[in-house]
Amino acid sequence: MSEHSGLAAADAQGTDPAAVGSDAATVAQPSFAVDDILLASVDLARAALIETVPVESVGPVTAHTAEGERVLSFLFASDVAGYPGWFWRVTLTRVDDAPPTVSESQLVPGETALLAPKWIPWSERLAEYRASQLAAENADVVLGEDEFPEDESSDDLDADGDDFGIEEIDIDEIEPDPLSDDDFLGIDIDSLDGDGDGDGDGDGVRR
Numbered sequence: 001m002s003e004h005s006g007l008a009a010a011d012a013q014g015t016d017p018a019a020v021g022s023d024a025a026t027v028a029q030p031s032f033a034v035d036d037i038l039l040a041s042v043d044l045a046r047a048a049l050i051e052t053v054p055v056e057s058v059g060p061v062t063a064h065t066a067e068g069e070r071v072l073s074f075l076f077a078s079d080v081a082g083y084p085g086w087f088w089r090v091t092l093t094r095v096d097d098a099p100p101t102v103s104e105s106q107l108v109p110g111e112t113a114l115l116a117p118k119w120i121p122w123s124e125r126l127a128e129y130r131a132s133q134l135a136a137e138n139a140d141v142v143l144g145e146d147e148f149p150e151d152e153s154s155d156d157l158d159a160d161g162d163d164f165g166i167e168e169i170d171i172d173e174i175e176p177d178p179l180s181d182d183d184f185l186g187i188d189i190d191s192l193d194g195d196g197d198g199d200g201d202g203d204g205v206r207r
Contacts, residue, residue, distance in 0.1 A: 085113035
């Protein structure tokens with residue numbers, strides 16, 4: 001196939017000329033011509049959008065894409081707080097000579113949009129958790145099988161005590177020394193009553 005015939009075939013099919021005659025395994029996605037009637041219906045797309053969202057959140061048109069035959073999507077800049085880099089997309093379609101109608105509208109992320117992390121199924125999360133738990137249990141088993149040397153510090157202290165002649169003392173054999181009666185001589189026990197009703201002279205000392 002000549003280069004001229006390849007370009008002609010590409011123009012006829014609406015595909016990229018570079019993809020014609022290539023050995024690429026992937027098949028080029030079909031392209032669709034922009035429907036002029038749908039393209040002129042941008043006001044219809046905007047009116048349908050502001051019926052469901054605040055008008056101040058809808059910006060100007062930034063792009064349009066032919067999604068199929070007589071199917072066109074408009075992208076409006078989004079001014080929704082917390083959604084930088086997102087766009088409003090409104091898709092219009094029409095059948096034969098019928099007037100355009102709104103197919104759908106939605107908020108879609110752009111290339112610079114901030115997205116949530118990829119969702120991980122619970123089965124995968126539990127698998128990772130169980131693996132970590134099993135690893136911890138195996139580590140405990142290995143530690144339990146290790147033989148640790150006996151602590152000889154206590155034996156050394158006992159030996160040192162014997163060298164210095166320190167004798168063991170039985171605490172139970174130690175009896176407290178009770179106070180004798182001489183310790184209470186000169187003290188009037190009755191005067192120590194908190195009610196203060198005693199007949200003494202108040203100094204609590206016998207004269």
